[in-house]
Amino acid sequence: MTILIESIGLRYKMASDEKYELFEESLRLIQQGKMVDAEKVLKRLVEIDPDNATNWMSLGRCQLALQKLADAEISARKALELNDKLAHNWNLVGCVLKSKSAFAEAESYFRKALELNPKDFTSWSGLSTILIGLRKDSEAENAAQKSIDLNPNFFEGWMAMGILHLRKGHAEESEKAFRKLTEVAPRMPEAWDFLGMALSAQGKHDDAAAVKVHARTLRV
Numbered sequence: 001m002t003i004l005i006e007s008i009g010l011r012y013k014m015a016s017d018e019k020y021e022l023f024e025e026s027l028r029l030i031q032q033g034k035m036v037d038a039e040k041v042l043k044r045l046v047e048i049d050p051d052n053a054t055n056w057m058s059l060g061r062c063q064l065a066l067q068k069l070a071d072a073e074i075s076a077r078k079a080l081e082l083n084d085k086l087a088h089n090w091n092l093v094g095c096v097l098k099s100k101s102a103f104a105e106a107e108s109y110f111r112k113a114l115e116l117n118p119k120d121f122t123s124w125s126g127l128s129t130i131l132i133g134l135r136k137d138s139e140a141e142n143a144a145q146k147s148i149d150l151n152p153n154f155f156e157g158w159m160a161m162g163i164l165h166l167r168k169g170h171a172e173e174s175e176k177a178f179r180k181l182t183e184v185a186p187r188m189p190e191a192w193d194f195l196g197m198a199l200s201a202q203g204k205h206d207d208a209a210a211v212k213v214h215a216r217t218l219r220v
Contacts, residue, residue: 018048019045019048019049022041022042022044022045022048023045023055023058025041026038026041026042026045026058026062029041030058030062035062035065035066036066038062039059039062039063039066039068042055042058042059042062043059045058045059046059046075051082052082053078053079053080053082053083053086053089054079056075056076056078056079056082057075057076057079057086057088057089057092059075060072060073060074060075060076060078060079060092060096061092063075064076064092064095064096064099067099069096069099069100072096072099073093073096073097073100076089076092076093076095076096077093079092080092080093085116086116087112087113087114087116087117087120087123088113090109090110090112090113090116090123091109091110091113091120091122091123091126093106093109094106094107094109094110094113094123094126094127094130095126097109097130098126098129098130101133103130103131103133103134104134106126106130107127107130107131107134110123110126110127110130111127114127119150121146121147121150121151121154121157122147122154122156124143124144124146124147124150124157125143125144125147125154125156125157125160126156127140127143128140128141128143128144128147128156128157128160128161129156129159129160131143132160132163132164132167137164137167137168140160140164141161141164143160144157144158144160144161144164145157145161147160148161152180152184153184154184155181155184155185155188155191158177158178158180158181158184159177159178159181159190159191159194161177162174162175162177162178162181162194162198163194165177166194166197166198166201171198171201171202172202174197174198174201175195175198175199175202178191178194178195178197178198179195181194181195182195187218188218189215189216189218189219190215192211192212192214192215192218193212193215195211196208196209196211196212196215199211
């Protein structure tokens with residue numbers, strides 16, 4: 001009996017050690033931008049620890065970054081099924097649905113995330129983006145401003161605000177928002193594309209052309 005208990009204890013320790021090592025490895029790979037390798041590690045992690053919501057959430061975010069939307073949705077919904085008390089899990093499903101342009105469905109997930117954590121600036125910006133898609137511009141602007149107020153260094157709130165100003169014909173205000181976007185996300189080609197649109201709307205065609213050239217260099 002003692003030998004059996006010791007054997008079970010050893011197997012549990014080995015499994016725990018492997019889970020810890022896999023989780024650490026996945027974090028390292030994600031930080032290095034090696035999402036394909038990170039996904040493989042996280043898949044192994046959910047195999048040996050299938051009841052851990054954090055593992056499924058990490059896998060879902062990795063798959064979302066790889067634009068594997070069907071896989072990401074499965075992982076995200078599994079994380080939510082395992083733990084529906086975390087705002088991050090509601091946020092992730094919302095983000096996947098947003099990427100699928102399922103804006104109406106995504107709205108309730110972002111709102112639930114904000115109910116659980118009203119200071120989650122990524123949920124405010126995500127909500128703003130999908131409200132733009134639903135043509136709820138007033139609500140979208142409020143949500144974008146909330147995100148900016150909570151974290152002015154996060155890109156999505158500025159992007160949403162710039163789009164809203166451009167849609168309303170406020171090209172100068174749009175330019176200001178998109179210039180801030182290029183400051184917080186200088187390696188994001190779309191940020192410069194948006195700035196070019198705002199400049200073109202004001203007749204600043206030479207400036208717009210230069211900005212668009214810069215956007216192309218970032219895509220090389």
